[in-house]
Amino acid sequence: MANEGRDAYAPAEVEEKWQRLWEERGTNTYTREALEGAPDPFYNLMMFPYPSAEGLHVGNIYAFTGADVHGRYQRMRGHTVFEPIGFDAFGIHSENFALKRGIHPMDLIPSNVRNFTRQLRRTGGMFDWRHTVDTTDPAYYRWTQWVFLQLFEAGLAERKEAPVNWCPSCKTVLANEQVIAGACERCGTPVEQRRIAQWFFKITRYAQRLLDNLATLDWSDSTRKAQENWIGRSDGAELRFPVLDADGDETGTHIDVFTTRPDTIFGATYMVLSPEHPLVDDVTEEGHRKGVFAYREEAARKDLVARQKTDKTKTGVFTGGYCRNPATGEAIPIWIADYVLMEYGTGAIMAVPGHDERDFEFATAFELPIVRVVAGAGDSAGTPLTEAYAGDGTLVNSGEFDGLPWQEGKRRITEWLEGRGLGEARVNYRLHDWCISRQRYWGPPIPIVHCPTCGPVAVPESELPVVLPRVEDFKPDDSGVSPMARVEEWYRTTCPRCGGEARRETDVSDTFLDSGWYFLRYPSTDFDDRPFDRGLTTRWLPVTTYIGGNEHAVLHLMYARFLTMVLHDLGHLPFEEPFTVFRAHGLITHDGAKMSKSRGNVVIPDPIIEEFGADTFRLYLMFLGPFEEGGDYRDEGIQGPYGFLHRLWDTALTCGDGAPEASVERKVHRTIKQVTEQVATLQYNTAVAALMECLNAVRAGGRQVARAEIEPLVALVAPFAPHIAEELWERMGNEGSIFDGARWPAYDDAKTVDDTVKVAVQVNGKLRGTVDVAPGSPEAAVVAAARAEENVSRHLEGVTVRKVVFVKDRLVNFVVS
RNA sequence: GCCGGGGUGGCGGAAUGGUAGACGCGGCGGCCUCAAAAGCCGCUGUCCUCACGGGCAUGCGGGUUCGACUCCCGCCCCCGGCACCA
Structure with missing residues (x-):
């Protein structure tokens, strides 16, 4: 193809030009007035990144591009699309990196943010840079602290003791990810657990609502399912086992257990308390005190990670105490064992070794009696048990309940015990309250003052933010508390209530609190006197579409839902679910393997963008696999999209004004139809394939191409390759940005049908x-x-x-x- | 163990129960070019056949159907998440 006199496709030039023009013209940014008056708002949200020192990785770009394609498409359909981005820059990653490199996070983060901003601009995202957030900016975390206070004042924040990982050598608190195989990642010393007072948000109060609302959300199934499992509702009963003294008389105290199988109570042959259970001392007999004490010490010495390791053999000790099985009336021994967790249920279980695998294992190891109380098909009351039987069946050895199907037995036995004041039906959730305390430096201070007379007192809203001071020595030390606890001039203060001497809370809050409400802030960043403006919030929220990774399926998304619900209940928000639509994207691998530094197969975006351009990179990322499933990045594969854009360029710039050929026109209309349907549902890989197929048909045999045959393709490719689309659109004589004025092409159904x-x-x-x-x-x-x-x-x-x-x-x- | 998602050419991946392998990479052969970049043409699952054709092929084993990558039953393997949750 002779093309003298016409320039060849030079991605770098085109991309720089349009990134500059978008910025100059404010193509993607909105003023406050524009946001307030938006006729057809579409809030297109993606998960804001943590600005690491390494820069954006392919995974970020993959996620952002997929979301940006969606946003650009919606915009071309005529919506006013608000697409903000920000930085989730607090937290342990920055802090650890800063410690390792000896750079203060207050210096490190701004330079990381600058670098991320530069990279994000280069990828051609439609970001509104007027409405960005940085969670480490006092102007932002002032409102994070405000959110904390809302919960505190509503009685949803409470301080209680909870275990943390403790390194006895570094004398510091460790996050779970800093514990490697039970040892401190820095010094290798075995980690212990310690109990310290921490702040919790009572998310468990919202467990049922968080569960029920899931049915109303248009979310990826995998994400919804993950939330459902995380909440982990189980229906059962709480049952009372009276404690007996040495003579076999009831002492008046009793142990409550939670069980999902009250029908098996006749088979409860012993009782197990968690080592931390408050009644352990009460029930322990003199002769057993030493063993119980030693066992409890040992359990405490294990770190929180090891404590939860499965497939370890069961251990435990007998307390010497007994309680009464309320069904059989018999005395059964009370043991303690670390397979019973204080965090779940009541911290105590009735052990039914015949029908619970763990109890069976324990009973076998300690030669405790095993009784069958459920008979499966072909079993009788006397059929011996060689393993725990958890299947279907009817009750046996269960007194008056013999012969009932187990489900019915469950109901009847619960009623029976309830009638005798020995238990009641109960629902239990796996979900725990949200511990937001971090004994760390790099986070927003929790806005509480501890007063010796008034107790914990909220910092008045007018005094927010409680600014995190620049402390050169922020390394955790042997004090065992936050580094802020040694900055006396900072923590010494007066009580806001009584004016007496008081001390600031020195812990900072969890980064998930920063990210738990950031989407509320974006539209309102023009306001510094309120976290989110009522009018803007009503217009723009809830978020129309949220696209992100399933690694945040439970924590981030659950906390964001919880905070939204609370703020709704407190009258701050007119909706209780923040994300109408959520789509989880897949993971991207490289040459069939997960990318990781240790493997050395990490794809670095910058050189690729330099060589091929952002448009080609974007197009390739969207083409290499189904967006919601992920795909495999192969270096040579990028040639396909690269060549495609070259051909598109050549074709668009050499087209003539003639009438379209009928068969080609039909192909174009079919393509518009397919791409429209597939881009809308995030089926990007097949949409791109359709575009390639169509261009092949348009160019077939080197035929002269008519403008009407190629122009729609320029518009269809625009969400994927926005820079080249703008350039071709302009060169084909159109005015203004292709992203303004609803330019998405329409198809004629009649023209999608072939004549044979x-x-x-x-x-x-x-x-x-x-x-x-x-x-x-x-x-x-x-x-x-x-x-x-x-x-x-x-x-x-x-x-x-x-x-x-x-x-x-x-x-x-x-x-x- | 439980919950998701998968298993299709040399590779990434397409296929409302109806022509399996679209689109792309890679490979082979050719064109254009001083050369490179980009571009263009042809072939490319496998086996048999000079060819026309035909056989075999979607992890394995069964089933339903005129017809199964697709639906049903039973396995195996891979990826992600959760995991002593009572």
């Missing part, structure tokens, strides 16, 4: 030929044509046709003997 269709002809289900017929041809005509087909007729020779299957415009199948 290929019908497959089978004999006994095997393809023997095809025939071309007019669409909608009747059976008789198609069958006749099929019989006439040479190869088909040969296969029909000498056999009897028993049946003819006809599917209009698709196939004919001759069933022969």
Whole structure:
């Protein structure tokens, strides 16, 4: 193709030009007035990144591009699309990196943010840089602290003791990820647990609502399911086991257990308390005190991670105490064992070794009695148990309840015990309250003052933010509390209530609190006197579409939902669910393997963008696999999209003004239809394939291309490759940005239908030929044509046709003997 | 163990129960070019056949159906998440 006098596609030039123009013209940014008056708002949210020192990685770009394609598409359909981005810059990653490199996070983060901003601009995202947030900016975390106070004042924040990982050598608190195989990641010393007072948000109060609302959300199934499991509702009963003294008389205290199988209570042959259970001392007999004490110490010495390791053999000790099984009336021994967790249920269980795998293992190890109380098909009351039986069956050895199906037994036994004041039906959740305290430096201070007379007092709203001071020595030390606890001039203050001497809370809050409400802030960043403006919030929220990774399926998304619900209940928000639609994108691998630094197969975006351009990179990322499932990045694969954009460029700039050819026009209309449907549902890989196929058809045989044949393709490719689309759009003589004025092409249904269709002809289900017929041809005509087909007729020779299957415009199948 | 998602050419991946392998990469052969970049043409699952054709092919084993990558039953393997949750 002769092309002297016309410049070749030079991505770098085109991309720099349009990034500059977008910025100059404010193409993607909104003023406060524009946001307030938006006629058709579409809030397109993506998960804001943590600005690491390494820069954006391919995973970030993959996620952002997928979301940006969606936003650009919605904009071309005429919506006012608000697409903000920000930085989730507090937290342990920055702090650890800063410690390692000896750079203060207050210096490190701004330079990381600058670098991320530069990279994000280069990728061609439609970001509104007027409305960005940085969680480490006091102007932002002032409102994070405000959110804390809302919960505090509503009685949803409470301070209680909870275990943390403790390194006895570094004398510091460790996050779970800093514990490697039970040892401190820095010094290798075995980690212990310690109990310290921490702040919790009472998310468990919202467990049922968080669960119920899931059904109303248009979210990826995998994400919804993950939330459901995380909340972990189980229906059962709380039962009371009276404690007995040495003479076998009731002492008046009792142990409550939670069980999902009250029907098996006749098989409860012993009781197990968690080592931390408050009644352990009460029930322990003199002779057993030493053993119980030693066991409890040992359990405490284990770190929180190791404590939860499964497939370890069961350990435990007998306390010497007994309680009464309220069903059988018999005395059963009370043990303590670390397989019972204080965090779940009541911290105590009735052990039914016949029908619970863990109890069976424990009973076998310590030679405790095992009784069958459920008989499966073919079993009787006396059938011995060689393993725990957890299947279906009817009750046996259960007194008056013998013979009942277990489900019915569950109900009846609960009622029976309830009638005797020995228990009641109960629902229990796996979800725990949200611990937001971090004994760290790099986070927003929790806005509380501890007063010796008034207790914990909220910092008045007018005094927010409680600014995190610049402290050069922020390394955790042997004090065991936050580094802020040694900055006396900071923590010494007066009580806001009584004016007496007091001390600031020195812990900072969890980063999930920063990210738990950031989407509320974006539209309102023009306001510094309120976290989010009522009018803007009503117009723009809830978020229309949120696209992000499933790694945040439970924590981030659950906390954001919880905070939204609370703020709704407190009258601050008119909705209780923040994200109407959520879509989880897949993971991207490189040459079939997960990317990781240690493998050395991390794809670095910058050199790729330099060589091929952001448009090609974006197009390739969206093409290499289904967006919601992820895909495999292969370095050579980028050549396909690269060549495609080159051909698109050449074709668009050499097209003529003639009328479109009918068959090509049909292809174009079919493509518009397909791309429209598939981009809307995030099926980007097949939409891109359709664009390639269409361009091939348009260019077939080096034919002269008509403008009407190629111009729609320029618009269809725009969400994926915005810079080249703008440039071609302009060079084809159009005014203004292709993203302004709802330029998404329309298709004519009548023009998506071909004038002939290929019908497959089978004999006994095997393809023997095809025939071309007019669409909608009747059976008789198609069958006749099929019989006439040479190869088909040969296969029909000498056999009897028993049946003819006809599917209009698709196939004919001759069933022969 | 539980909950998701998968298993299709050399590779990434397409296929409302109806022509398996679209689109792309890679490979092979050719064109254009001083050269490179970009571009263009043809072939490319596998086996048999000079060819026309035909056989075999969607992790494994069964089933339903005129017809199964697709639906049903039973396995195996891979990826992600949760995990002593009573």
